[in-house]
Amino acid sequence: MMDENLLPQETSDNDRIILVNIEEQMKTAYIDYSMSVIVGRALPDVRDGFKPVHRRVLFAMNELGNHSNKPYKKSARIVGEVMGKYHPHGDSAIYDTLVRMAQEWSLRYTLIDGQGNFGNQDGDDAAAMRYTEARLEKVAESMLLDIEKETVDFQPNFDDSLEEPTVLPTRIPNLLVNGSSGIAVGMATNMLPHNLGEVVDGCVAYIENKEITAEELTQYVKAPDFPTGGIIFGMEGVKQGFLTGRGRVVLRGKCTVETKDSGREQIIITDVPYQVNRDALTDRIGQLVTEKIVEGIAHVNNESNMREGTRVVVTLKRDAVAQVVINQLFKYTELQTSYGINNVAIVRGRPRILHLRDLISEFVEFRMEVVIRRAKYELRKARERAHILQGYLIALDHLDEVIALIRNSSTPDIAKDALVTAGWGIDEIQAKAILELRLQRLTGMERDKIKAEYDELMALINRLEELLGNEALRYDLIKTELLEVKEKFGDKRKTEIQYMADEMRIEDLIEEENVVITISHLGYIKRTSATEYRQQRRGGRGAVGSKTRQEDYVEHLFVASTHDNMMFFTEKGRCYWLKVYEIPEGEKQGKGRAIQNLIQIPTDDKVRTIINVKNLADKEFVNSHYIILCTKKGIIKKTLLEEFSRPRANGVNAINIVEGDQLLEARMTDGNNDILMAIKSGRAIRFPEDKVRTTGRGAIGVTGIEVDDENDEVIGMICVSKETAKTVLVVSEKGYGKRTPVDEYRITNRGGKGVKTISITEKTGHLVGIVDVEEKEDLIITCKSGITLRTAINSIKEAGRATQGVKLIKLDETDEIAAISKIEEEEVVAATEENGENGVSENGEAASGEIENGGAEENSNPAETEESTD
Numbered sequence: 001m002m003d004e005n006l007l008p009q010e011t012s013d014n015d016r017i018i019l020v021n022i023e024e025q026m027k028t029a030y031i032d033y034s035m036s037v038i039v040g041r042a043l044p045d046v047r048d049g050f051k052p053v054h055r056r057v058l059f060a061m062n063e064l065g066n067h068s069n070k071p072y073k074k075s076a077r078i079v080g081e082v083m084g085k086y087h088p089h090g091d092s093a094i095y096d097t098l099v100r101m102a103q104e105w106s107l108r109y110t111l112i113d114g115q116g117n118f119g120n121q122d123g124d125d126a127a128a129m130r131y132t133e134a135r136l137e138k139v140a141e142s143m144l145l146d147i148e149k150e151t152v153d154f155q156p157n158f159d160d161s162l163e164e165p166t167v168l169p170t171r172i173p174n175l176l177v178n179g180s181s182g183i184a185v186g187m188a189t190n191m192l193p194h195n196l197g198e199v200v201d202g203c204v205a206y207i208e209n210k211e212i213t214a215e216e217l218t219q220y221v222k223a224p225d226f227p228t229g230g231i232i233f234g235m236e237g238v239k240q241g242f243l244t245g246r247g248r249v250v251l252r253g254k255c256t257v258e259t260k261d262s263g264r265e266q267i268i269i270t271d272v273p274y275q276v277n278r279d280a281l282t283d284r285i286g287q288l289v290t291e292k293i294v295e296g297i298a299h300v301n302n303e304s305n306m307r308e309g310t311r312v313v314v315t316l317k318r319d320a321v322a323q324v325v326i327n328q329l330f331k332y333t334e335l336q337t338s339y340g341i342n343n344v345a346i347v348r349g350r351p352r353i354l355h356l357r358d359l360i361s362e363f364v365e366f367r368m369e370v371v372i373r374r375a376k377y378e379l380r381k382a383r384e385r386a387h388i389l390q391g392y393l394i395a396l397d398h399l400d401e402v403i404a405l406i407r408n409s410s411t412p413d414i415a416k417d418a419l420v421t422a423g424w425g426i427d428e429i430q431a432k433a434i435l436e437l438r439l440q441r442l443t444g445m446e447r448d449k450i451k452a453e454y455d456e457l458m459a460l461i462n463r464l465e466e467l468l469g470n471e472a473l474r475y476d477l478i479k480t481e482l483l484e485v486k487e488k489f490g491d492k493r494k495t496e497i498q499y500m501a502d503e504m505r506i507e508d509l510i511e512e513e514n515v516v517i518t519i520s521h522l523g524y525i526k527r528t529s530a531t532e533y534r535q536q537r538r539g540g541r542g543a544v545g546s547k548t549r550q551e552d553y554v555e556h557l558f559v560a561s562t563h564d565n566m567m568f569f570t571e572k573g574r575c576y577w578l579k580v581y582e583i584p585e586g587e588k589q590g591k592g593r594a595i596q597n598l599i600q601i602p603t604d605d606k607v608r609t610i611i612n613v614k615n616l617a618d619k620e621f622v623n624s625h626y627i628i629l630c631t632k633k634g635i636i637k638k639t640l641l642e643e644f645s646r647p648r649a650n651g652v653n654a655i656n657i658v659e660g661d662q663l664l665e666a667r668m669t670d671g672n673n674d675i676l677m678a679i680k681s682g683r684a685i686r687f688p689e690d691k692v693r694t695t696g697r698g699a700i701g702v703t704g705i706e707v708d709d710e711n712d713e714v715i716g717m718i719c720v721s722k723e724t725a726k727t728v729l730v731v732s733e734k735g736y737g738k739r740t741p742v743d744e745y746r747i748t749n750r751g752g753k754g755v756k757t758i759s760i761t762e763k764t765g766h767l768v769g770i771v772d773v774e775e776k777e778d779l780i781i782t783c784k785s786g787i788t789l790r791t792a793i794n795s796i797k798e799a800g801r802a803t804q805g806v807k808l809i810k811l812d813e814t815d816e817i818a819a820i821s822k823i824e825e826e827e828v829v830a831a832t833e834e835n836g837e838n839g840v841s842e843n844g845e846a847a848s849g850e851i852e853n854g855g856a857e858e859n860s861n862p863a864e865t866e867e868s869t870d
Contacts, residue, residue, distance in 0.1 A: 034185035038351055042184035044191070046345040046354065047366040048143065048168040049175030051182065053097050055168055056086040058111065061136050062144045072115050072133035079129055088158045091129070098134060099126045106275075107178050108193035108227045109489065111140040121228070121272075122279040122304065139489055143170035149377040151370045169370045171485050173199050173363045175345060176221070187351060189344040192224035192241075192249060197490035199360075200482045206360045207475050214243050214357040221356060224249055226495045228310075229271035233336070234500040241341030245353040251495070253335045257322040260315075264298070265322050267329075269312035273337040278302050282312055284333045294328045296320025367478045372468065379464040382457050389454040391430025392437065396447050398424055402434065510562050510581040517558040517566070517583060518782075519595065523606050526592030527583045530559060557782050557821040560612040567611045567644060569629070570601060571662040573655040575697075577647035580612070600650050609666045616645045626669050626694065629654060630677060630704055632713040633661040636750065637701030638692040641668065656700045665717040673719040676728065676745060677705045678757055678770040681712045684728075684801075685754030686745040689719065703751040716770040726772045727798060729779065730758045731808065733765035733816045738805025739773065739798045759804040769820040777822045781809050784818045793822070 044051050050058075060082045066073050079094045087094055100106045102114030105121045116132035119125050126132060136144075151169040156162070179193040202220040206212055223238045232238065233250045241247025254271035272278055282302040288294040299315040316325060330336040343354045347362060354362070395402045405422065409415035412435055419431035426434070440446060467473050515527040560566065560580050568576040576599040584593045595607060616622060625641040637655050644652070657663060669689060678684040685705045692702060707713060720726055720742055728745065731737035738758070745755065758767055773779065775794040782788050789809045797806055809817070 038184040038187065039346055039349065042182040043187075043189055043344060043346050043351055044175055044180040044182070045167055046175060046347045046352075046359065046362045048170045049173070049178060049180060049345075050168065051180070053087055053089075053094065054101065054111075056164060057082050057094065057098055057101070058136070058140055058144060058168065059147075059165055060086060061112075061134075062141075062147070066135045068113060068136050068138050068141060070135060072113075072135050075114075075116075075129040075132040075134050078134060085162055086157050086164050095126075095129045098129075099132075101140075102134060105228050108225060108494075109137075109139050109172075109177055109196060111137050111143075111178075113137050120306070121277070121310070122302065123277040139172065142485060142489075143168050143172055143174060145169065145171060146370065146374050149374045151373045151377070167366075169374075171367070171481055172196070172489070173203060173360070175363070176359055179224075180345075184351075187344055188342060190340055190342045191345070192339060192341060193226060194221055194223075195225035195491075195493050197486050198222060198225070198493075200486040200490065202356070202360050203364055203482050204479050206357070206364055207479050212357070214355045217356050217360065218242050221360075222493075223497050224495065225493050226251065226274040228274050228276075229494040229496075230254060230273050231271075231496045231498050233498050235497065236500070237341070241343070242356040245341070245343040245355045245358070247341040249339045249341060251337055251339065252330060252498075254496075255326050255329075255335075257326075264318060265316045265320070267314040267316065267322055267326060269314070269335065270310055272310055272312070273334060274339070276334045276337060278304050278310060278312060281334055285314065285329065288328075288332055293332060294325065296325050364478065367481075368474060371474050371477055375464050375467050375474075379461060379468070382461050382464065386454060386457040386461065388430060388433045389450055389457065391426055391433055392441070392450050393447075393454065394424050394426055394430070395419075395434045395437070396442065396450070398422075399442065406435070512561055512563050514559055514561055515580065515585075516780075517560060517580070517610070518592065519558075519607055519610075520592065523595045523601075524592035525583055525595045525598065525607075526586035526590055527562075527580065528586060528590075557780055557788070557819060558610050558612070559821070561614075564612040564614055565616050565647075567613060567666075568595075568599060568601075568607045569609045569611070569654055569663055569666040570605045570651075571608050571657075572602075572605045573629075573653060573657040573663045574601075574605065574651045575644055575654040576601065576651040608663050611666055611668050613641070613668070616647070624670065626671055626689075627654070628667045628669055628675060628689070628692070628717070628719055629663060629701065630665045630714060630717040631655070631657065631661045631701070632664045633658075634677065634679070634703055634705040634707045634714050635661065635701040636675065636677070636692050636704030636717075637699060638689065638694050639697055639699075640694060643697050653697050656698060658700065664714055667717065667719045669719045672722060674722055674742075674747065675704065675717060675719055675750075676742075676770065676772075677714055677717045677754070678730065678767060679705060679707060679712055679754075680715050680766045680768075681709065682756055682758045682760040682767050683754040684730075684745060684757035684770065685750070685752055686742075686747050687750040687752075688722075688747065691750045706751060706753045708753075715767050718770055718772045720772050726774050728757070729771050729773045729793070729796065729820075729822075730767060730805070731769040731781070731817060731820050732758060732760070732804070733768045734763065735781075735807055735809045735811045735817060736764040736805045737796060737808045738803060739793070739796050740801050741798070742772070744801050756802045759802050761804060764804050765816065768817050771820055771822050773822050779808075780821045781817060782819045782821070783809070783811065783815050785812070785815045787815070 040052055042051065048055065057078070061078055064073065064078065064081055066078065075095060075098060078098065079091050082094050083089070083091055098112060099114070099118055102110055102112040102118050104110050112134050113136065114132060114134050117127035118132060146169050147165060153166045154163040155166050157164050175191060176194045176199045177196050179191040181190045182188065198221045202217050205217060205220050218239065221242070223232050223235065231252045231254060233252050237248035237250065239247070241249070251273040253269050253273055253276075256268045256270065258266045258268055260266060272281060279302055282300055285294070285297065285300045289297045289300070296317050297314055297320070298317045301313050303311045303313055314325070314329075316322060343359065344351055345354055347354070352358075401422070402419070405418050406415045409418055415435060416428065416431045419426050419434060420428055441450070467477065514530045516530050517525065517527050519525045562581045564580045566578045566580055566583070568578065570576070578599055582598065586592050595601060596603065601607070611627070622642040622645045623640065627639050627641055627644060629637045629639070639654070644654070654666070655663060671689060673689045674686055675689055675692070676684055676686045683705075687704075692704075695701070704717075705714065718728070720728075727739040727741055729737060729739050740757070745757070748754070757770070758764070760766060771779075773793045777793045778790050779793055779796070780788060780790050791808065796808065799805055811817070
């Protein structure tokens with residue numbers, strides 16, 4: 001019979017078995033593994049830009065005292081230190097990391113100073129670690145600065161025997177400066193290097209304006225900057241990388257063409273793209289020649305060396321065209337290479353795609369954390385030291401009693417207790433320090449040193465407390481430290497930028513400056529630097545502003561920036577567009593160029609008025625501003641600026657003009673202005689802008705002012721703010737003018753006759769111009785003879801509406817004023833050359849192109865200067 005004990009029995013082991021779903025278990029295990037690789041191996045930290053292995057190498061070298069001012073240490077010693085204490089992986093992986101950080105063609109700013117054979121750009125490996133030596137570069141030391149001041153968190157190493165930093169307290173934005181690449185599980189990163197000076201400028205710009213956008217930051221961080229130089233070909237992919245974190249950079253090598261004594265041409269490649277092997281490139285060119293893919297190459301050789309750098313020589317056949325061969329090399333070899341931008345980094349323990357602003361803001365905020373932690377550490381240490389020094393000073397004040405007390409104590413503990421209970425305010429920490437005090441510190445000179453040190457510490461404590469309590473001070477400190485880094489380590493760009501034809505912005509090549517635009521009566525246009533128009537006193541004869549034909553004269557004078565958009569409105573109610581820099585530049589006395597050669601204006605039409613707009617693509621601006629148009633017959637019209645925001649080569653209709661009428665003025669407003677219209681006979685009307693309803697471009701408009709006489713007509717229109725401090729300046733054709741406060745023109749409904757604005761007599765002539773002015777502005781008067789005068793607005797007397805004003809300019813009997821324009825004082829620099837203030841040279845002769853200033857007095861006839869009734 002079988003023993004029952006031999007039968008299988010259920011054991012309690014089954015109670016320890018947990019049934020799990022294998023699918024869920026595999027998923028969880030794989031996620032844990034992938035996150036370990038992502039966070040702990042393959043992706044850099046956004047704060048210091050390092051993966052764990054780079055961080056551990058630099059920290060271990062710092063702990064070894066392997067600094068830039070100390071002797072080199074064997075690479076094997078460094079690798080052993082890193083592997084044994086912090087990085088329990090293969091020694092070859094650690095050494096490869098060390099080698100790469102020492103190669104000037106791998107990192108934009110090398111972190112390790114290597115001695116020995118660290119490989120080359122032709123693909124040769126570094127010598128074994130037992131042969132090479134290394135130490136930290138000064139750049140790397142700035143990344144480890146203040147690490148002992150509790151600026152970053154530490155964590156246990158792999159066996160819990162030591163601690164290592166979780167991040168380095170770097171002062172350098174290393175992730176942007178040196179870039180990073182790595183392949184994790186399910187994701188990868190490829191961040192390109194940039195110029196340190198540009199990145200620091202970007203960080204400073206962010207500190208000064210936290211609302212700055214990624215696009216605005218591209219003004220500072222222009223493009224990647226590779227350690228091997230080269231030429232970035234096209235910026236669209238770079239811009240996408242900056243704005244979204246993903247993009248593409250096309251990089252070309254640098255080539256020059258030289259001619260040998262024999263007459264043959266050679267293509268000299270002086271820069272190859274980043275991470276391109278020069279020997280492999282040379283072999284590839286030879287292979288293309290052998291396979292007859294590239295014709296015209298006789299010989300190719302890699303003549304590069306460590307002293308002179310890259311030099312790959314491509315000798316051409318006699319009949320070969322060098323540029324054709326270069327283009328073929330770009331197409332078929334790695335002389336042109338593309339790099340994907342994939343800005344993935346660890347941000348607070350999670351992988352994230354980052355654009356330029358993210359990268360800069362994360363670094364700056366990390367620096368803020370470092371500065372706060374450093375200040376708290378230094379404050380604590382300063383307070384501890386000040387506390388001890390305070391104890392020293394107390395002991396020195398009671399020196400005899402302290403010595404007697406110590407001598408009478410049998411043990412140190414008794415002496416310490418006696419000091420604490422002596423009633424001098426000494427605590428245990430101070431008592432212990434007093435007992436450890438050397439006798440030499442009891443001398444009078446040493447007491448002065450202790451007092452001076454105590455005072456310095458108290459000043460330091462005050463500064464640190466102020467720093468911790470003031471965020472603005474901390475940002476200023478971060479900015480100062482960044483600028484110090486730039487000053488110490490910054491250098492020029494190595495990689496050039498070359499725009500492609502379809503993305504070239506001509507504005508980037510044109511200096512932005514204010515210019516004076518003049519248009520003559522016969523339609524000649526030019527732009528002139530505003531500095532050529534210098535100031536004269538009121539009553540002067542003026543200077544020749546433009547050489548015109550006898551029957552021509554300057555009719556429009558306008559001040560704008562070279563980057564502005566000019567909108568031209570013609571007599572027939574059409575609108576045309578032109579960039580200011582597209583207007584030909586001419587001398588002040590030059591005639592200019594026919595405007596029909598620049599914009600497609602019919603021969604029977606001519607420009608009447610001009611408006612400059614900074615940016616027609618700004619949707620918010622164009623939908624909140626209006627164009628006010630007025631005609632000679634008194635018609636007024638209001639249209640949204642958005643309807644003029646899409647330029648067309650052949651122009652668009654701005655207003656429908658009835659027979660016998662023509663467009664006179666166009667003004668841009670924000671919708672909250674009052675409109676003033678003036679007519680030749682000397683009347684003006686003021687009414688609110690909202691009395692004119694908004695209509696489309698094709699509308700006719702409504703009556704603005706009543707024009708009775710067939711010989712009368714509107715001569716001008718201005719738009720003034722309802723709370724303006726400006727005055728209304730009117731000028732007659734014989735050179736008389738005056739300023740009148742806007743409030744003297746009462747607000748009425750549109751369509752009325754208006755009120756008198758200037759007293760018209762045979763002496764003054766008809767009204768020719770009306771402008772709204774401020775005292776800081778200047779007036780430029782243009783005559784039909786081509787003479788121009790610039791005079792300060794504040795030199796023109798204020799007078800009532802019904803007066804004729806004062807004489808502004810002396811005119812010949814046959815001359816008349818053609819146009820007036822205003823300009824701000826700072827827009828044109830008054831000339832400070834050898835000519836005097838009145839345009840007269842030291843010898844008393846009139847300066848070239850100018851007539852002596854007569855300095856006319858204000859008109860003294862009471863009938864002409866005192867206000868009369870309407």
